[in-house]
Amino acid sequence: VLATPSAQSLEVAGPVEIFATAVYKLHEAGRGLSVPYKVTIASCTKRLEIRSWMSGLTIEANCSWSAVKGPVDTLIVAGGMDVWTGSDIPGLLAWIRKISRHARRTASVCTGAFMLAEAGLLDGKRVTTHWYFSQKLQQDYPKLSVDPEPLFIRDGNVVTSAGVTSGIDLALSLVEEDLGSDIALRVARALVLFIRRSGGQSQFSTALAFQNSSRLPLRELPIWILENLGSDLGVEALAARVAMSPRNFSRNFVNEFATTPAKFVERLRVDTAKRLLAESDKSLEEIAFECGFGSLDTMNRSFLRDTAKLPAKFRRRAKARES
């Protein structure tokens, strides 16, 4: 995580906490010794102190950018409007370009998009940033296509996110990509997040969504689904659970999670099955039953849709990778 000298603490700490919690949850779920994330906070200047221009809260970076050794899997730039003075700009930009070229993915939080844009990494891409700065970003860098609406946008291997806390949503989506939606859900629950706001959700409506969320019946539903994969998770049953009509439930669900109920349930089933395949020696039938697939045949079909691979093959691959 590359942080500018006056980045808000949340921009930096949000993603960091997400990744750290993911590591913890993974261990809790009993997965081997693998540590999926190792986070380094790098400062944009020689000084290591990251001091929020809003609150004055400070975070101590692990090192300066120039001291980062070794390859970087995911580069996240947090904050960004304030670097331009008093540091080695050309060197920093060159470093960003170099790291990004070899990284699996590059991301920005809030105005971090400006730094990526200056480095030329966003040319021709669809991006977003804090709504207050989206117009300026578009004007300063006409080659970009700036969309001020969504919480985060992914274009190729570059992800940009909106205001400060959307960095948390972004990080969560990266965790989901890496470790599956079940782990992502556990992280979200551990941090009592509004469960998995989708990237497409408008920045402007989230405040309202949050106000209502305390009584939103859908908020806890993903967790319940995850923990009851074996039960009847049809639309009618789910709707009854949250005391809504089926029709209305479907509508609200799509608005909230940007997927239809059935697709959502299927993804959780497949992801959980993947985990069980990789980590346990349970039989395929057993796993299919546990995850709520009606039959092994059904699980096979779901896998073919999802990964174009049958469960048995997936397990062989996963086990082979392990040893």
Add this chain to the structure above:
DNA sequence: CTAGCCCACCGCCAGA
């Protein structure tokens, strides 16, 4: 692989 069945999804409309 097929046939029949079921269910999710969505558009439309009416009422709150």
Add this chain to the structure above:
DNA sequence: CATCTGGCGGTGGGCT
């Protein structure tokens, strides 16, 4: 007037 809710029926895709 705008937004939300609930019911109905067609359709297509997945399951048995």
